[in-house]
Amino acid sequence: MNQSRRARLALVSLIPFLAGANAALYDTVIETQYGRLQGYPAFTSEPTGNLTHWKDITVWKNIPFAATTGGQNRWRAPQPASAWNGTRDAKSFGNVCPSATSGTSEYTIDEDCLNLNIWSPANSTDAKLPVVMWSYPALSTAADALFDGGGMADQGIVYVNYNYRTGSFGWLAHPELSEEFYAVTGSNSSGNWGMLDQIGALKWIHENIAAFGGDPEHITVMGQSAGSAATQHIVNSPLTKGLIVGGIIESGVRDPHDPLCTSLAEGYKTLDYALAQGERFMASLNCTSIAEMRELPMDDLIVSGGTFGSDSEWDFAATLDYYVMPDTYLNTLIKGLGNDVPIITGNTKDESGATYGLNITVAEYLADLNETFSEPWLSRFLELYPGNTSLTASGAYNSQWTDRSKVGTWLWARLWATAKTSPVYTYFWDHAPPGQDQGAYHESEINYVLNNLYDTDLAWTAEDYVIARRMNGYWANFIKTGNPNGKQLIEWAATASNSTVQHVGNGWGAIPVASDAKVQLFEEWFDTLVAY
Template sequence: MKTSVSLGALATAGLASAALYDQIISTAYGPVQGIAAFDSAPNSDIPNWGDITVWKGIPFAADTSGQNRWRPPQKREVWNTTLVASEFGDTCPGQASFGNFGKVKRQFGGGGPGGNSSSSTSSSEDCLNLNIWTAANSTDEKLPVMIWSYPAGGSAAQPLFDGAGMAAKGVIFVNYNYRNAAFGWLAHPQLNAEMLKEVGQNVSGNWAMLDQFAVVKWVHENIAAFGGDPERITVAGQSAGSAASYHMLNSPLTKGLIKGAIIESGIRFPRDPFCSSLAENYRNMTTALAAGQTLMEYYNATTIDELRRLPMSKLDNYPSNGFGAVLDYWAMPDTYLNTMLRGPANDVPVLTGNTKDESGAQLPINITVSDYVVDLQTQYGDEFASRFLALFPASNNTEAGMSYNARYSATSRVGTWLFANAWDRSPTKSPIYTYFWDHAPPGQDQGAYHESEINYVLNNLYGTDDPWEETDYLIAQKMSGYWANFVKSHNPNTGGNYDGPGQLAQWSPSTPHSPVTMHVGDGWGNMPVATEAQIQLIQEFFSKQRAY
């Protein structure tokens, strides 16, 4: 824990308007002090930038090394001196490379006066920490809260997940680190036996999921001290982070703690074969235990305690990445199909959708007609390949590329709409809002790629050096307006968070009677999910697939 900062930095921070970085905040685990989120006005429409406070690296649980490795997150010991939360905490081991998350903008420090302009952090098992952004000037404001879970390979310190842009809209933004790979998902019979003694459940494997749930509980217990309302928590995330939000929505371990969920790329219909391989994939306990036994044999170990004595770096180099969520019927209460039909533990409003160039769709496309036909036959088999070819034709290579992308995009839209239909027919009473994002950020040739909406919905274009254009700032105003509205009112249309030109297009909740979704990005308003024939074909294909 970083427990000091220069007195000069704090004095400089006091020159701005009276924000919460002027105060010491009491949490259940000890006092903390934040810093100014900006050194100077960002190149974005954030007029109240001087009011925004950030607390970085607040631990929400104990060190996960040693005997805490492969245990539920343990309570942190209380600290007595003030934790000056001026630097991001360590990231967790098992994280992949950062990937296409945007390059750090050197003139944007995010560290306040005297702060550090770099977002680089160290990796350690003492990594269960969180960051909080708010524009509140009082601890009594009771602002709504958004808990953000990052995608695979991410870290809470990355500029793409900076929360000041949402804080500027009156939302307290929280992001956090959680365990991953073998550290976050290892199951083993010996761990099952330990959990049976510790929590009364014969389960193991979902340590990362339990970290994610622990953040929700920490925020519920402590966010009032930061000016937040613990009764207005919305969980949000993208890709693997969307799976985290999905599990928070579904799990009885978070029941009653959340009031909304934003699930970006996203909820998939449980008969979509991609459920077995993309972000929300899971394995049954038998498979997870076998993978754990394989890891133990790889290290010539016979006990979990031997594995706990391994250096972090050695375990981090385990060559297999075959770890992920485990269907344990405890943290993860049931299959996605059964949970969809019966309703989640948290009956709350949901906002979910997809981007144009993801989930199989990708740009640029360079495919021949013959390769396209082979791809259809491989994915759908002889029974369906010719029917998909008729609806997504390929008379030449150019059309083959266009149809390749259009087919995957349509499948994502239809799958999300089918899920929403089932949601409406289940015991749930809350609305579900769906969207389709198609804006390609500038300076790249991958189109509206997976993750391409994040800068816009979080209103943080200031944090990367992409060649943003005026239209990007306008789109960010609208997207973050919808998202902030949803966090405030659980309706993307109400909340007063858009002050740009014109008005936000009306976003209606999904209904089984109207196959439309909300078009966001390069257009605004209702758009068809797909043609009637495409919907019928995709639905028929799904009906013959295994349920997850």
């Protein structure tokens, strides 16, 4: 990072977000290029927890950042939103996209779903506060209370979350669609409609967030699981050049040689695969053209598939199109094709193969390792992860999965450094939220990172509030300055040549990624595999 950028980022943390005696923004009507907006107080009473500026936070919900994706806009890049007359009431969440939360009556599901929500603590539209854009995980929606932005806004940050297409709506590729896309972009490809939604939301934020007290030149992108994949693609895409200053990728990157890259949230398909699947999908619906497909009812296109563990015949996922996605993960890293911005990334203890409370036999453990590793790797892994009794088999099983995530993420950071100068900060989360039996499960850090324990009905303890304040402090500092460190926080060193990861949750500070022998084993094994 050059000196001028570093100085500018440092100054952002000093900007006071309580601008004089001006009223909170919910006391005024916001003027946008599309029309006027009326926001509301994010809190009508003091929330439980440790928010100190809750009275100043305004929320605007259901702001369209693009037109409906139904009808003739189905399987097209997001089209411009229409202006509205009068003042738009922004009190309630809007529609959510089909296949995001299929089967629930809690939300209104509709293809007119490209809307976003903004939480801002600004007391003036010219506050120029740092901005963060949150991308949610699979089978979710921006309206989920888990992603409430009040806790992050309390730190003097404008927080935005949004909806995007998934399933067949977000990832269908087809030769006809490629022809249409080529006519518009010059790229003979299709399939990344959800990714284009994600980038469309970012561009809307860049063009409009100043009206809500945000700084359009200081946007960090952030997400977890499928949302971390969205964040990774935004960081890497040539379509976002110069639009972001940082990325937070929670549970989402690993060494491109790791076979898990093909099946977890960051997985993608080749264009040939996606096109062939699209033709099979069309045939399964008894359609012969995209025009007919665009006439189908929305419900006919909602199918399962594309999520970890799914056994569906459909596998809708991101497509390597060499347009939105510039190259394979490995080539993108070593060629430095993405935005050179600081990164936070890491994993939770009980995810990506590791299971809290696991109880397997020695035979089951050996069968799993035999399926994963061939010789000589099998013997080497059994030597370092011995599971010789029923008491040790479950622990050894979980340990090799957890270490695989930690080592893979560390190796990703090293690959990033081959062509980038911005730092990568890696973490390992191991705190189990109360009232559940899945341990430090996938997604378990989100409430703490966003400091929104007030909006989730769990039996939070005093310890949980302390952890949330620390976690949120690291993340907020990073969003403001590109560095997670700050007062009253244990030093978090950037991952470079050292082999440590920041322990967060039940402990704080640098810990080894794994033993030297285990790091070496994973590194050598990955080197024998085909890169993704």
